[in-house]
Amino acid sequence: MMSSTTPSFPERVELSGEGLILRDWAEGDLAAMPALFDHPDIAYWTPIVSPFDTAAALARLDRARQLRAEGTALLLAITLDGGAPLGEVMLRRAPEGTEIGYAVGPAHRGRGLASRAVRVMAAYAFGELGAEQVILELEAENAASVGVAVAAGFRHLEDVPPITGAEKGRPFSLQTWGLDRP
Numbered sequence: 001m002m003s004s005t006t007p008s009f010p011e012r013v014e015l016s017g018e019g020l021i022l023r024d025w026a027e028g029d030l031a032a033m034p035a036l037f038d039h040p041d042i043a044y045w046t047p048i049v050s051p052f053d054t055a056a057a058l059a060r061l062d063r064a065r066q067l068r069a070e071g072t073a074l075l076l077a078i079t080l081d082g083g084a085p086l087g088e089v090m091l092r093r094a095p096e097g098t099e100i101g102y103a104v105g106p107a108h109r110g111r112g113l114a115s116r117a118v119r120v121m122a123a124y125a126f127g128e129l130g131a132e133q134v135i136l137e138l139e140a141e142n143a144a145s146v147g148v149a150v151a152a153g154f155r156h157l158e159d160v161p162p163i164t165g166a167e168k169g170r171p172f173s174l175q176t177w178g179l180d181r182p
Contacts, residue, residue, distance in 0.1 A: 008071045009068050009071060009074050012024055013074060013076060013124075014082070015076070015120050015121070015123075015124050016120070017116075017119070017120040017123065018116035018117075018119055018120050019080065019116065020078060020079065020080060020113070020116050020117055020120060021079045021080070021081060021082040022076040022077065022078060022079070022089055022117060022120055022121065023076055023077050023079060023082055024076060024077070025060075025061050025064055025075060025076070025077050025085070025088075026061075027061070029057075029061075029077060029085050030054060030057045030058060030061065031054070031057075032084060032085050033052070033056075033057035033060065033061075033085070034052050034053055034054065034056070034057060035105060035107070036085060036086070036087060036088070036103070036104075036105035036108075037052040037056070037057075037060075037088075037103060037105070038050065038051055038052035038053065038056075039105075039106045041106065041144075042103050043168070044168075044170075045139065045142050045145065046101070046103055047167055047168075048060075048103060050168070060075075067092075071093070072092065072093055073090055073091065073092040073093070074090065074091045074092075075088055075089075075090045076088065076089055076090075076121075078102075078104065078113055078114075078117045085105075086104060086105055086108040086113055087102065087103050087104035087105050087108060087113055087114065087117070088102065088103050089101070089102045089114075089117040089118065089120075089121050090102065090121075091121050091124070091125055091129075091134075096135070096176075097131075097133060097134070097135045097178075098125050098129065098131040098133070098134045098135065099134070099135050099136070099137060100118050100121050100122060100125070100134055100135070100136055101136070101137075102114045102117055102118060102148070109144075112151065114145075114148045114152075115147075115148045115151035115152040118136070118148060118152040118154075119152050119153070121134075122134045122152070122179055126181045126182065131181065132180065132181050133178050133179065133180050133181065134178070134179050135154075135157075135176050135177060135178050135179075136148075136149050136152075136154055136176070136177040136178075137163060137174040137175070137176055137177075138174060138175060138177065139172055139173060139174060139175070140173070140175050149177040152179065153179055154177040154178060154179045155177060155178060155179075156175055156176075156177050157175075157176045157177060157178045160175075160176040160178075162174060162175060163176070
């Protein structure tokens with residue numbers, strides 16, 4: 001539950017910068033979401049459900065709206081111009097800090113979309129939410145995500161112990177990477 005001192009998220013959000021527009025997910029995106037999220041890499045490295053079909057897309061849209069209403073998380077579509085979604089960037093308020101997560105559809109990788117979206121979302125967290133630091137939690141073996149963290153200006157927080165657990169039947173160990181308010 002959000003405390004009375006935690007600002008809520010606006011009903012609508014559209015962020016622009018770095019050649020991107022990050023916008024709310026909409027019903028019109030449901031058909032595109034399986035092509036973005038139904039992929040072995042996303043199934044392996046993220047908590048996004050797999051297989052990811054139209055029913056999963058609808059459930060994700062509903063969950064995004066619920067998390068926003070609760071003030072817990074903000075899930076936005078990554079676009080170039082406000083149109084077709086190419087992936088997702090998420091900002092989550094958690095006890096361990098303000099966390100950013102992301103997933104880019106396989107057809108759209110290699111264009112710096114994730115690192116640019118992370119930088120735009122971090123700027124929002126610093127400027128609008130007053131965050132002092134934003135974090136990424138990722139597995140060291142996920143070379144693509146480590147690359148995103150480095151490209152977005154994050155540093156590995158070696159003094160933070162790994163977060164371990166299991167999800168989707170496999171163990172994980174997450175490193176915490178941080179970016180401080182400029």
